[in-house]
Amino acid sequence: xxxxxxxxxxxxxxxxxxxxxxxxxxxxxxxxxxxxxxxxxxxxxxxxxxxxxxxxxxxxxxxxxxxxxxxxxxxxxxxxxxxxxxxxxxxxxxxx
Amino acid sequence: xxxxxxxxxxxxxxxxxxxxxxxxxxxxxxxxxxxxxxxxxxxxxxxxxxxxxxxxxxxxxxxxxxxxxxxxxxxxxxxxxxxxxxxxxxxxxxxxxxxxxxxxxxxxxxxxxxxxxxxxxxxxxxxxxxxxxxxxxxxxxxxxxxxxxxxxxxxxxxxxxxxxxxxxxxxxxxxxxxxxxxxxxxxxxxxxxxxxxxxxxxxxxxxxxxxxxxxxxxxxxxxxxxxxxxxxxxxxxxxxxxxxxxxxxxxxxxxxxxxxxxxxxxxxxxxxxxxxxxxxxxxxxxxxxxxxxxxxxxxxxxxxxxxxxxxxxxxxxxxxxxxxxxxxxxxxxxxxxxxxxxxxxxxxxxxxxxxxxxxxxxxxxxxxxxxxxxxxxxxxxxxxxxxxxxxx
Numbered sequence: 001x002x003x004x005x006x007x008x009x010x011x012x013x014x015x016x017x018x019x020x021x022x023x024x025x026x027x028x029x030x031x032x033x034x035x036x037x038x039x040x041x042x043x044x045x046x047x048x049x050x051x052x053x054x055x056x057x058x059x060x061x062x063x064x065x066x067x068x069x070x071x072x073x074x075x076x077x078x079x080x081x082x083x084x085x086x087x088x089x090x091x092x093x094x095x096x
Numbered sequence: 097x098x099x100x101x102x103x104x105x106x107x108x109x110x111x112x113x114x115x116x117x118x119x120x121x122x123x124x125x126x127x128x129x130x131x132x133x134x135x136x137x138x139x140x141x142x143x144x145x146x147x148x149x150x151x152x153x154x155x156x157x158x159x160x161x162x163x164x165x166x167x168x169x170x171x172x173x174x175x176x177x178x179x180x181x182x183x184x185x186x187x188x189x190x191x192x193x194x195x196x197x198x199x200x201x202x203x204x205x206x207x208x209x210x211x212x213x214x215x216x217x218x219x220x221x222x223x224x225x226x227x228x229x230x231x232x233x234x235x236x237x238x239x240x241x242x243x244x245x246x247x248x249x250x251x252x253x254x255x256x257x258x259x260x261x262x263x264x265x266x267x268x269x270x271x272x273x274x275x276x277x278x279x280x281x282x283x284x285x286x287x288x289x290x291x292x293x294x295x296x297x298x299x300x301x302x303x304x305x306x307x308x309x310x311x312x313x314x315x316x317x318x319x320x321x322x323x324x325x326x327x328x329x330x331x332x333x334x335x336x337x338x339x340x341x342x343x344x345x346x347x348x349x350x351x352x353x354x355x356x357x358x359x360x361x362x363x364x365x366x367x368x369x370x371x372x373x374x375x376x377x378x379x380x381x382x383x384x385x386x387x388x389x390x391x392x393x394x395x396x397x398x399x400x401x402x403x404x405x406x407x408x409x410x411x412x413x414x415x416x417x418x419x420x421x422x423x424x425x426x427x428x429x430x431x432x433x434x435x436x437x438x439x440x441x442x443x444x445x446x447x448x449x450x451x452x453x454x455x456x457x458x459x460x461x462x463x464x465x466x467x468x469x470x471x472x473x474x475x476x477x478x479x480x481x482x483x484x485x486x487x488x
Contacts (some may be wrong), residue, residue: 005312005315006315007314007315007316007318007319007322010312010315010316010319011293012194012255012316012319012323013192013193013194013195013255013304013316013319014192014193014304014305014306014308014312014313014316015193015293015302015303015304016302016303016306017293017300017302018302019301019302019303
């Protein structure tokens with residue numbers, strides 16, 4: 001059985017022949033800083049959800065529940081747009 | 097079948113009109129310009145349904161046909177020399193995206209110093225680009241090659257771009273009698289284009305040209321190699337079908353003169369035509385020699401070449417371009433590489449000739465055969481590389 005990712009088994013020309021597959025590409029490993037949520041401070045204004053460029057803010061029943069760390073690249077925009085009076089999101093080094 | 101007198105450019109322009117591509121991108125460069133003039137005449141007269149895109153450079157011409165071919169359109173462009181050089185980046189991309197583009201290339205010297213006349217330095221530089229390369233001796237052959245190229249490129253096992261080359265001015269601007277197929281015959285022969293993930297199929301979206309990097313690039317190159325390995329069988333199959341239609345059968349190479357001659361000269365392009373006269377003359381004089389004309393340069397027809405040249409006592413190899421600092425010209429290096437282990441003695445001699453359109457005459461070709469007689473007699477090659485026709 002040849003390797004499913006071997007040259008005999010993949011589409012020619014470097015084509016990606018299915019759509020919507022960026023979900024399979026885990027970009028979380030790119031992070032240097034990780035966003036951390038303080039749920040007690042969060043007022044669920046959803047500014048972070050609006051601005052996150054990687055759709056990595058997880059909302060359940062209109063409540064901010066945390067981050068999709070498989071895809072969050074650690075850009076820090078969520079922490080930046082979190083209202084200063086609230087400051088519910090902190091960026092911490094990945095190794096901390 | 098209609099017999100008419102046409103220049104090489106007019107014949108190829110006519111072939112393109114008969115192919116009636118969905119998209120043609122055009123940019124002028126000598127000596128290709130008249131080819132597109134001819135095609136544009138058919139376009140202006142409403143004889144083709146083509147979307148003719150007049151671009152601002154050859155880089156754009158190749159980019160335009162890459163886009164249209166990915167969209168699923170039968171796409172063509174044509175160029176020469178520096179125009180081909182300006183396409184360079186996209187020439188490789190066309191092959192690696194596996195787009196069956198067909199491009200006539202009118203061979204011309206690369207500048208500088210500036211020169212608009214024939215040599216093969218343009219397309220020989222593109223021999224590693226992943227395109228199939230068919231060289232043509234005369235107007236009839238390039239007309240035929242361009243039509244066959246469509247079927248070769250679009251074959252489901254291949255999906256590679258094909259360039260059909262012919263010599264600038266010597267063929268492109270010279271009138272010759274050509275047998276033309278009818279438009280219907282050409283259309284029936286090339287058939288309807290089969291689709292491979294066309295971008296215009298919006299119900300099945302696909303991505304062309306994503307990042308490949310260390311993960312997959314090597315696998316995709318390996319696939320290109322595999323497609324090239326399958327080209328000879330397809331070229332042969334297409335040539336057989338074409339022969340049924342026209343009576344003209346093209347092989348990877350053509351051996352002119354007695355096959356068992358012990359003296360062979362290798363050439364491609366229009367020089368093969370001149371050399372044929374010399375072969376006739378020498379054989380009439382009782383000197384048994386032949387000519388091996390190479391029609392398909394990429395993929396390199398290794399086994400066919402070995403069968404044609406093993407057992408020879410002297411082989412002269414004509415190169416209309418040089419590879420500076422290398423052992424010899426591109427054809428020479430391929431031939432020697434093929435013959436490794438097949439011949440005992442080193443009996444090959446390289447002749448670099450005709451650079452920048454310097455004329456090659458029958459007496460000069462005869463002088464090469466005279467060198468080959470000496471090599472056959474002595475078993476020794478005095479000059480491995482000779483610059484034929486250059487002033488000392």
